[in-house]
Amino acid sequence: MSLQELLQQIANGLVVGSVYGLIALGYTMVYGIVRLINFAQGGLYEVGAYLGVFFFTLMGKFGLQYPIPAVLITLVISMTLTGALAFVVERVAYRPLRNAPLLAPLVSSLAMFFLLISVVQVVTGAEPLTYPSVLSPAPLHLGPIVLSPTSLIIFFAAILLMVGMQQFVRRTKVGKAMRATAANREAAALMGINTTRIVSLTFVLGGAMGAAAGILYGVNYGTVTYDMGEFGGLVAFTAAVMGGIGNVPGALVGGLTVGVLSSFASTFLPNQWNEAIVFAILILILAIRPQGILGERVAERA
Amino acid sequence: MSANPTAEPLLRVSGLTVAFGGVVAVSDVSFDLPAGEILGMIGPNGAGKTTVFNAISGVIKGYRGEVRLLGRSLRGRNAQQIVAAGIARTFQNIRLFRSLTVIEHVLAGQHRRIRENMVDSALHTPRFRQAEIDAVRQARAILDFVGLDQVDPGARALSLPYGLQRRLEIARALATEPRLLMLDEPAAGMNTAESIDMSRLVRNVRERGVTVLLVEHDMRVVMSVCDRIVVLNFGKIIVQGPPEKVREDPDVIAAYLGSESST
Amino acid sequence: MDYLSAARERLIRAQARVTVPPRVQTAGRYGFYLGALVFASAPYWLGGIYYPDIWTDMALWGTIGLGLNVVIGFAGLLDLGYMAFYAIGGYVFANAALYHGFSLWEAMPIGAVLSVVASAIIGFPTLRVRGDYLAIMTLGFGGIVYYAAQNMTSLTGGYNGLFGWKTQSILGHPFASPIDFYPLALGLTVVAALVTRALRGSRVGRAWSCIKDDEVAAGAAGIPIIRYKLYAYMVGAVWAGLAGAIFAVKQNIVSPETFTFNQSFFAVAVVIMGGMGSITGVILGGVLYVVIAEWMVTYTGTLSGVIFSSLLLLVVLLRPQGLIPFRPRPPRWLLRHYLEDPARGTAGVSQPDG
Known part of the structure; x- marks a missing residue:
């Protein structure tokens, strides 16, 4: 492989990885606060992607031609709706089981995931849907690398969202309450923080990030399928673990790493083995370094 | 019950140091526990008693120093291997199976x-x-x-x-069938009659030939059953010796007995 | 002081009395056995091809439930890739029958052994991690086996699958119609039920329960945690491996579509809905799964996923112990030996029933 191909693969991997990072953000924030793998995150990502198709198409019908406003409006509406859905998920599948043994919320969030992707499957008839191409397909040449303008925008949009979320968690008062809840829920409650509201908010933000990831994925690849939530959810979970689950900047690092790794895997191996390789990487990472690259900051309590 | 002083003690803890992310919970703790003895370990809350227990019983693995059972190091063994070696324990917050x-x-x-x-x-x-x-x-x-x-x-x-x-x-x-039984606050939350019963049970355990390491807050229990007492404060041993000596030690009174209403 | 403790001791004893409850030998119990017998023999008096086929599916899903029950119900490990072992059983049979002239009898044990080997290989690295991570890793493992089934064409026939072996027979009795498979599948379910029930009431089963309830306390009781998790995983794989071979023979084909994540999810649902740990419960779960799936294919089409996940959600929320909850009790014969300790006699203790 030449240097140019290598750089190209890295660039492709970074674009995909930024999307994984966004989904991973949802896993990692929820995990940090409630110590639960929210399987439903993969479903929320998929629902977000499909809502995106719906609103893009709707705006096309109303003659909204300008791509950037169209993307922005779609993002805002889908993120809001998916966030609301995540709120319902928390209310139904997590909150009643707060004090149950670990297996119960795990199974209920799994059931929720399955319910979401089944609903998508039923509503869309299991057919892949096409995203309207919003930007000119003319490729951009950045030195030796060729990228579509869409991928560039996706990459920067994903990074922007992730950095924004990190700043939100780090700087705002609500973010501070989230961190306090993650560190010690009882103590946070004693300090007058409404931890129930914080848990809800975390689910909502995680769902919104998932929806954004779904739309960016759709815009980048042009199609969405009803089983995208399963694969995307798994890969993003790997990313969250790699970055150190519960660690917000780690989600970005993990996402980009998994993106580049899977991009290399698809270069060196026949295409149909792509998924199997990603699953194998996932198992290896979880087995060898379950605390992630950056470590499990949040859970560090004696 | 007096062991041969030249023989290896049943349990020897030397230079035990445990840190959690920079916070030193237990620092350079050393003591011997000869077979057949009941050794009490006391100290204010957070003095590191349970941490010592966790290190000996394999719940905490990353410690510095040495824990030896009959001369053999327990480093790197997991919980059930330590049980197999002959150390059993109970938990401060009772852990029974649902x-x-x-x-x-x-x-x-x-x-x-x-x-x-x-x-x-x-x-x-x-x-x-x-x-x-x-x-x-x-x-x-x-x-x-x-x-x-x-x-x-x-x-x-x-x-x-x-x-x-x-x-x-x-x-x-x-x-x-342990050689050493470690009890983590067995009389916690008990009234006078119950803790007297517990003291009797601990003595009976020793009569069966099982050595006992006892962490306890209830001074009635500690003073009545222990042959020797180790006092921890801020992760360090401040005094060790027989109950009469520990009871009168000014450091202990200052660190522990003085801070709580003792009996 | 001694006087005081003696009084205390009496008080403690007064709080509890030792009893062995009489065996419940009521009409309800016999009714249950009779009902089960009537239900199990239904294909013989209903006749035709459709009912024996459905009942065979029920028996196979009952077996799947029983196997996965060892992993989830006994040991508390969430396995989201269980159908991988079903796939291994099926593909091993297909290869052995097509290319090496093995019969079903000879191929079934091989499939079971290879399933166990696979479970050990995947279990060894995965069982050290936390429960929720394990769920994800098994999901990944199931995915790998699924994609391998699609892509390792020389072994699996790819998308098309493997088919075309000669009709299997036992003692000159050919397996041609669904009613021929039914006794085989039902027999497997019964054996799986008896063996897993026996294991539950043994040293192994106790070790699994301890690990499920509290790993730290299990370690303190001297139970080798990783080894027993691996045992649970391996014992669970046996039954899927055996059932997978029967399924292949019954369907006359093995193809990747039977081993998707959806199938593994349904297997989890069978165990959770039926009642984790309960033998009767998970068999009932398997039966219900087939009934609902069959009903839905006929009447609701693609809604099956929606209905199943909603049902699972409802059970977890409203009846987390499942339809038939497992109530742990030591076996009566053991309790009788407890009471008949010759050193103490049985005086002062209520007698077990005769």
């Missing part, structure tokens, strides 16, 4: 010694039945010993009253 009955707790403690393989278990062979019957008889002897002889063996363990749950935890630990 879905097991009283008798099954004792049978679980006997796990390593019940001689039945997977095929015996799957087919309930005569060997399986014999092994289970032997185990159940031993379990009864142990339950009798800790004073649970009149408890329904088929009752869920968590349905027992608090004091009996503590005894069941001790029964589970004794069922592993």
